[in-house]
Amino acid sequence: MDNLTKQIIAVLRRDGRISFVxxxxxxxxxxxxxxxxxVPLIESGQIRVVAALHPQVLGLTVSAHLSISVSxxxxxxxxxxxKLSSAVFISxxxxxYHVIAETRHSCMSELSAEVxxxxxxxxxxxxxxxxxDRVLTSFLHREQPNVLSxxxxxxxxxxxSLLQNDGRASYSDLSQKVGLSISGCRTRVLHLLRSGVIQIGAIKQRSNMIDDFIFGIGINVNGDIDAAARILSSGWGLEFLARTVGRFDVLATVSFSSLRDFNQLVSRLMALKSVTYxxxxxxxxILRExxxxPIEAIELGTAARA
Structure with missing residues (x-):
């Protein structure tokens, strides 16, 4: 996969409905x-453009990263x-550590029990x-959804439901399937996106893991995380960035096609005075992503629309 294709996928990850133009x-x-x-990437299944429902819409307000050591x-x-329904990522x-998992829960006591x-x-x-504590960059939760309104x-x-299956479905197709006008569908979808209820983006088929190296990075800082966040965000490979509570202050997921490029990123991070580890x-x-x-978990009339 050449560099231009990777840049295109990175753009689609942020906005799955952006036009080719x-x-x-x-x-x-x-x-x-x-x-x-x-087109060939989508038709072959190498990438999928899907709508992701923000977990807070379903009352899943606690997200955690588990690093598991195994004998x-x-x-x-x-x-x-x-077997854990809360586990949305397993690698x-x-x-x-030998196994990494990401889980989502309705409360801290639920997380504690599962740990x-x-x-x-x-x-x-x-x-x-x-x-x-706060997700700064992610395909899934880019901003807090306005669930209460x-x-x-x-x-x-x-x-x-339709966008979860095909995030690039045309408004014309959506209109025919839900019985609403094209302009009405456009208004509804844009409202879902702008409110943060859903995010539409491209996800790559990870089963073979031959195109990219996917790395996790945990950082401790003395002071604010701004300098580290700028370095992590400077390339096309950043997939996830969050402030965390625990053994790290910052957690990131990045993809690179070469170990040399990844090593250069780590060297830049370690050169920062604010980075202590x-x-x-x-x-x-990656076994699950x-x-x-299930849309059945969404309750009709959850709250009053703003």
């Missing part, structure tokens, strides 16, 4: 050049983790927990 304008290339790359074969532990990692379950699994030696109706839920790990195999939620 606007992608071309942003990257200073032709529209045909963009289409020639994106022996990790597969039995993975099999048990895959086998190379680093200080106890994970610690009790045969083979688990240690579980380190990071609580997401949003009232869901059947058309909203139908649109979310920087730990890295490689996601060797889930953004869809």
């Amino acid at each position: 606007n992608i071309a304008r942003n990257l200073n290339v032709s529209r045909d050049n963009v289409a020639a790359r994106v 022996g074969d990790v597969r039995p532990v993975i099999q048990q983790l895959e 086998i990692a190379a680093g200080a 106890s379950v994970v610690r009790s699994l045969r083979g688990v030696v240690e579980v380190q927990v990071l609580i997401y 949003y009232k869901f109706d059947e058309i909203d839920i139908a649109l979310i 920087c730990e890295q790990w490689l996601h060797v195999q 889930r953004y869809e939620y």
Whole structure:
């Protein structure tokens, strides 16, 4: 995968419904050049453009990152983790810990109970927990949704369901399937996006892990995180960035096509006076990366629309 294709995917990750014309304008290339790359990727399943429902819409207000150390074969532990409905991300990692998981919960007591379950699994030696204090960059929760002022109706839920399957579905197709005018569908979708209820973006098929190295980075800082955040955000590879409570102050996920480029990023971070510690790990195999939620969990008329 060449550098231009990676840049196009990065743009689509941030805005899955952006037109080929606007992608071309942003990257200073032709529209045909963009289409020639994106269409085969979507048709082959290498990337999917989907709508992700913000977890807070479903009352999932607590998100956590688990670093799990395992003695022996990790597969039995993975099999048990895959049974947890709260686990939206699971990977086998190379680093200080062998398994990485991300979970979402309705409250801290629910998280605490689940961490106890994970610690009790045969083979688990240690579980380190990071609580997401504020997510700064993510495909999933870019900003806090205005849930308290949003009232869901059947058309909203139908649109979310369709967009979870195909985030680039045309307004014409959406109109035919939900029985609303094209302009009405456009208004509804834009409202869902602007309120933060959904985010539409591209996700890559990670099963083979041959195009990119996916790294996790945990950072401790003395003072504010602004300088570290600027370095992490300076390239196309940043996928996730959050302030955290726990053994790290900052957690990031970045993708690189070469170890040299990743090493240069880490060197820049370590050169900052504000950075006191920087730990890295490689996601060797991503086993679960889930953004869809059952729309049945959305209650009609959850709140009054602003």
